[in-house]
Amino acid sequence: MGMDPVRATTAVLPAPEAARRDERQVVVSRADLRADLDSIFRRDYRQVVGVAARVLGSADQAEDVAQDAFLAFGRTAVPAEQATGWLCVAAAHTALNLLRSGRRRAAREETGAPPPTVADVAEVVVTREERSRVRAALGTLPRTQAVALVLRHSGLSYADVAAALELSPGSVGTTVRRAESALRKELNRHASSD
Amino acid sequence: MRHPTEGVLRRLLDEPAGVADADRQHVADCPHCLDALVATRSDADLVGAALATGTADLDVDAAWQRLTTSRLTTSRPAAGPERVAVPSRRWRGQLRRPAAAALAVGVVLAGAGTAAANDWLQIFHTERITAVPLKTADLVSLPDLSAYGTVTVTAQPDVHEVADAAAAGAATGLPVPEVVRLPRGVSGDPAYQVGGKAGATFTFSARKAAAAAAAAGASLPAPPAGLDGSSVRLAAGPGVAEVWKSGTGVPALVVGRVVAPTAFSSGVPFTVLRDYLLTLPGLPAPVAEQLRTFAGDGSTLPLPVPADRVTTRQDSVNGMPATVLQTRDRTLAAVTWVQDGKVTVVAGSLGADEVLMIARGLQ
Numbered sequence: 001m002g003m004d005p006v007r008a009t010t011a012v013l014p015a016p017e018a019a020r021r022d023e024r025q026v027v028v029s030r031a032d033l034r035a036d037l038d039s040i041f042r043r044d045y046r047q048v049v050g051v052a053a054r055v056l057g058s059a060d061q062a063e064d065v066a067q068d069a070f071l072a073f074g075r076t077a078v079p080a081e082q083a084t085g086w087l088c089v090a091a092a093h094t095a096l097n098l099l100r101s102g103r104r105r106a107a108r109e110e111t112g113a114p115p116p117t118v119a120d121v122a123e124v125v126v127t128r129e130e131r132s133r134v135r136a137a138l139g140t141l142p143r144t145q146a147v148a149l150v151l152r153h154s155g156l157s158y159a160d161v162a163a164a165l166e167l168s169p170g171s172v173g174t175t176v177r178r179a180e181s182a183l184r185k186e187l188n189r190h191a192s193s194d
Numbered sequence: 195m196r197h198p199t200e201g202v203l204r205r206l207l208d209e210p211a212g213v214a215d216a217d218r219q220h221v222a223d224c225p226h227c228l229d230a231l232v233a234t235r236s237d238a239d240l241v242g243a244a245l246a247t248g249t250a251d252l253d254v255d256a257a258w259q260r261l262t263t264s265r266l267t268t269s270r271p272a273a274g275p276e277r278v279a280v281p282s283r284r285w286r287g288q289l290r291r292p293a294a295a296a297l298a299v300g301v302v303l304a305g306a307g308t309a310a311a312n313d314w315l316q317i318f319h320t321e322r323i324t325a326v327p328l329k330t331a332d333l334v335s336l337p338d339l340s341a342y343g344t345v346t347v348t349a350q351p352d353v354h355e356v357a358d359a360a361a362a363g364a365a366t367g368l369p370v371p372e373v374v375r376l377p378r379g380v381s382g383d384p385a386y387q388v389g390g391k392a393g394a395t396f397t398f399s400a401r402k403a404a405a406a407a408a409a410a411g412a413s414l415p416a417p418p419a420g421l422d423g424s425s426v427r428l429a430a431g432p433g434v435a436e437v438w439k440s441g442t443g444v445p446a447l448v449v450g451r452v453v454a455p456t457a458f459s460s461g462v463p464f465t466v467l468r469d470y471l472l473t474l475p476g477l478p479a480p481v482a483e484q485l486r487t488f489a490g491d492g493s494t495l496p497l498p499v500p501a502d503r504v505t506t507r508q509d510s511v512n513g514m515p516a517t518v519l520q521t522r523d524r525t526l527a528a529v530t531w532v533q534d535g536k537v538t539v540v541a542g543s544l545g546a547d548e549v550l551m552i553a554r555g556l557q
Binding site for chain 2: 042046050062071134135171179
């Protein structure tokens, strides 16, 4: 069960989907945004989109989430050296909220090729159905496990993940491992029941 | 030597330099650990491949342009075809956890009153709902309360479908609302979903709150005496929802009823905790100011809505004050009110007048 007010509100009310950009009327002026947003955006945008894309399976929706995250970040005073962690965690939570609330646009899910940075993973053959199952199971994991898993697979170091989630560095591996084990079990469960 | 933990094995795959020499040496010489390492790698590779999604052709310049131009404007063109597909997913999200959702709102906002030390005293019982308009950007930036303490879920509502109204009534002990006259475009029998009681406890931690404040680049205001370790216990549910689908399978009308959230406090007076939470870094100051004006008598549950996309107004349903919500594109409307300790919601792909008419005609 989610305890954050964003998800709660959208679950109670017929509020338009957060990722829908067409009707959005964001009343924020350029002057409200922090001065270093430009450089941080250019440095971190790909990584933040990558985090959301791993949760949502869609680069388009991931960009919507990343834009939300940067817009929110632009109005904070978070130190620049903590920006990457803040943005990645914000993107992961926002994307998981979308995933868990069922408001993800499933029809537009992409099976996209793995990014070149994970070449060793490319040898693993994963069906479209398995991708869907893993994402569905991701939405049911304890939130810290899900976020740690996504951050790690998005290239954050163990130290970065630990700092971003306030975990001890030694517990990051355990948290990620448990998440992966749970997702594997979910796939095996479906495989054995087919 | 004991086998290294599963966490150590996992890190060995990614950052071998971060693993102690003794552990590395043990794994290299231990058939059991080597087997475990193979399984760990297999799971990691599988999950990595399953989550990988192509983002190679991102245009960062165009994305920056979008953020600084179109995302900062105040008007938008009409929606495209995707508008049609969106509501169904949204409604399903609503139905899964009606009780939990109300509870989660309550965790942040509920309550006022006085609680004696060491006892759980009821300090909040929902009698009214009032919409608090927030901007979308504020919703995105509302803090997860777990940054300020420990949130423990004590009871899950276990939402599931039952056969009919009688079964829903028996499962929840609630009078199941009956829609006398369905609006045009909605027909047939509804599906019934029920959920049990949901509960959660939030315990404030000065240490975590200080860390969250530091992460937000601010210092933590000094907590009032006795606040550290104080808890608020929230309860809501059971609840029932009736769902009518349209010809396309999209839920067209939803009528839900849930036992209203209540809150109990231990330790310091709840007003102290609430007022202090509202000053924490991360909550936009104007939002905190708005919220502070509510729940003065411990009975109003403020319900944040994105002001830029949903309009709200007050009306009445059978003499009870009701809050009417409508999306600005007028595709969805809802009305919600509290009566006899129960929150009722009527919502659908309908106009505000239609949901009000249905609400007033409920048996």
